[in-house]
Amino acid sequence: MILTGKNVVVTGGGRGIGRGITEKLLAAGARVLVAQRQALDAELAGNPEVFFVAADLAERGAPRHIAEAAQDLLGGADVLVNNAGFMVEQPIDVMSEEDWDHMLAVNLRAPVFLARELLWQMRQRGHASIINIGSIEGLGANPMHAAYCASKAGLHGLTRALAVDLGSDGIRCNAIAPGWIDSDLSDAYLNAQDDPQGARKGLLALHPVGRTGTPRDVGAAVVFLASDEAAFITGQILVVDGGRTAKLPLPF
Structure with missing residues (x-):
């Protein structure tokens, strides 16, 4: 299988898009550490290739806690999937600084410092990969999504910057920008x-x-980018949206 022997950390890997990512990674032969607040359901908890660490990504200490769990439970991480995030519809005229800070903490700050905390493990293991789950809203915008769009656009920019900075360490960094996912x-x-x-x-x-789209559509893209089949791909934003952003709107 294409990811046999790979250890993968997936934030928010037990639900929604993250669940589809975890399922596809497991099917490809990877071992997966799920980092999230909620406990795993019985199916994932009973899988011997799945590990769990409780973490609230809004907390500053969460990245180091997750990295320590990756070393203790997996022996180190080959792949980081920064999937966890959230979105709230809110016009900017009623948005508080606390609301802004919370969304940016989870959607952007946590991926930055998770990459930092796992960096030494990835350097040690070699041929590593970071995959950030962005959004088509990092490319365009829906109404009342200012904070969300800013966080995802920032994540896309981070992806390109890490690809440039970490390429000499043998670490690739790409992002996936999902569209509407069921x-x-x-x-x-x-x-x-x-x-x-x-x-x-x-x-x-x-x-x-x-x-x-479905969560497993995103998971399939993650498997490809995590694998050696994508060894010459870094710094890219892969749009997974069924062609939605390619289609020009008509007024009829």
Whole structure:
């Protein structure tokens, strides 16, 4: 299998997009350390190739705690997947500094310092990879998403900077920018619209492939970027959105 022998740290790897990433990594032969606040469900907890560390990424000490767990439980990390993040719709005129700081702490500060804390392990193991889960909202914007868009655009910029700085250490860094990915939250959002059926039809019309994405679509891209098949790819933002951002909107 393409990732046999690889040790991977995935933040937020037990739910949503992170769960799809974890499942695809396991299927490719990797061992996975999931770092998140919530305990693992029974299926993941019972898998001998899955490990867990409880961590709140809003806390400054979380990156070092996760890195220590990676060394203790895995013997070191080959791959870091910075997946954990959150989004709140909020117009800038009511946004507080505390709200801004919290989103940037989880979505951007934690990936920076997780990379720093795992750096010595990756240098020691060689041929390592950092994969940041950004968003198409790091490229464009939806209404009332100022903090989220800023955090994801910053993550894309961080990706390019780390690729430049760490290439000589044999460490690649890329990002994935997912589009609309199916989840309980996205389903609830559609169901809350005045015309849920019409909203779903309109959403599908935005996607040339004729469907929205799944967490495993993102996971498949992570597996590729983590593998030696992507050995000459670094500093890139891979858009995984079913063609949504490639399609020009029409007024009819």
